[in-house]
Amino acid sequence: xxxxxxxxxxxxxxxxxxxxxxxxxxxxxxxxxxxxxxxxxxxxxxxxxxxxxxxxxxxxxxxxxxxxxxxxxxxxxxxxxxxxxxxxxxxxxxxxxxxxxxxxxxxx
Amino acid sequence: xxxxxxxxxxxxxxxxxxxxxxxxxxxxxxxxxxxxxxxxxxxxxxxxxxxxxxxxxxxxxxxxxxxxxxxxxxxxxxxxxxxxxxxxxxxxxxxxxxxxxxxxxxxxxxxxxxx
Numbered sequence: 001x002x003x004x005x006x007x008x009x010x011x012x013x014x015x016x017x018x019x020x021x022x023x024x025x026x027x028x029x030x031x032x033x034x035x036x037x038x039x040x041x042x043x044x045x046x047x048x049x050x051x052x053x054x055x056x057x058x059x060x061x062x063x064x065x066x067x068x069x070x071x072x073x074x075x076x077x078x079x080x081x082x083x084x085x086x087x088x089x090x091x092x093x094x095x096x097x098x099x100x101x102x103x104x105x106x107x108x
Numbered sequence: 109x110x111x112x113x114x115x116x117x118x119x120x121x122x123x124x125x126x127x128x129x130x131x132x133x134x135x136x137x138x139x140x141x142x143x144x145x146x147x148x149x150x151x152x153x154x155x156x157x158x159x160x161x162x163x164x165x166x167x168x169x170x171x172x173x174x175x176x177x178x179x180x181x182x183x184x185x186x187x188x189x190x191x192x193x194x195x196x197x198x199x200x201x202x203x204x205x206x207x208x209x210x211x212x213x214x215x216x217x218x219x220x221x222x223x
Contacts, residue, residue, distance in 0.1 A: 009148065034211055044151075044198065044214040086150060088212075094139050094158065094202060095166070096212055098151040 002027050002091045006099035013077050014107050021072040021102045023061075023087030032090035033070040035061055036098075039083045047072075047085070057081070077106045111135070114199050114215040121222050127186040129218050131199030138204060140182035141212065142166075142174065145196040157182055189222045196220075 003026040013019050025031055035047040048056045050063040050070060061072045070087060087099040115130040133140065139158050143151040143166075153166030155174040163174050171193060175183045182201075186193055196219050200212040 004150075006150075036212075043216045044212075046211040046213075049211060090210075094210060095153065095156065096141075097153070097167075098143075100148055100150040 002089060002097050004087050004089050004097055004099035006087055006102050008102045010103045010105065012105045012107060015079055016076050019074050019077045019104065021085050021104065023070045023072065023099060025068050025070065025089050027089055027091055033063055034088040034090065035072050036086045036088055037083050079106045079108060082106045112199055112201055112213050112215040114218050116218050117216060119218060119220045121189050121220065123190060123222055125189050127189050127220065129184040129197055131182045131215055132180050133201040134180065136179065137201035139202040140176065141200040142182065142184045143198045143200065145198055151198065154184065191222050194220060194222045
């Protein structure tokens, strides 16, 4: 079965602290993984994708096929990072499955 | 920049009413999707379409239908609205089928309340 698991509903960190949002997936094929972010009163938007191996707004995510994980990391959290983050798996070509989401709250 | 526009930001409907949610995208994307977003459940796929007049059931299609008569427009229909369909509905589009780097582009969402 195709599944995306984000074990934390809420993650609260202090400004300047490292942050890691966990994501595990279940998929028998070759996964295409994404992180989407939704800031307050804004539409859901792409943050980064594993195939690009890029860093966006200081965030990175590495696909670990052995652990079936795609955790999102940032070394120094900023207040403007406070948002809802969704991990997503593109399965079967273009159908995208989302995790339940993690709300990140960065405290001053 | 891709723009996905949902016709209503907020809707309030009565139980049993027929409800239409409209979505238009302006970038000639082949794929269009309807999700509902609920706290603690994330986004769940209702229906999707990869071409005009084509539709596929997602994970939770019960109580919903869709229509795609034109490439740019994808409508979600609640034949007889029920209170458990109160939710945020998100429309999305993406370019090209079975392609890497085809992320979803979302609309602003329609918050539907069924009373």
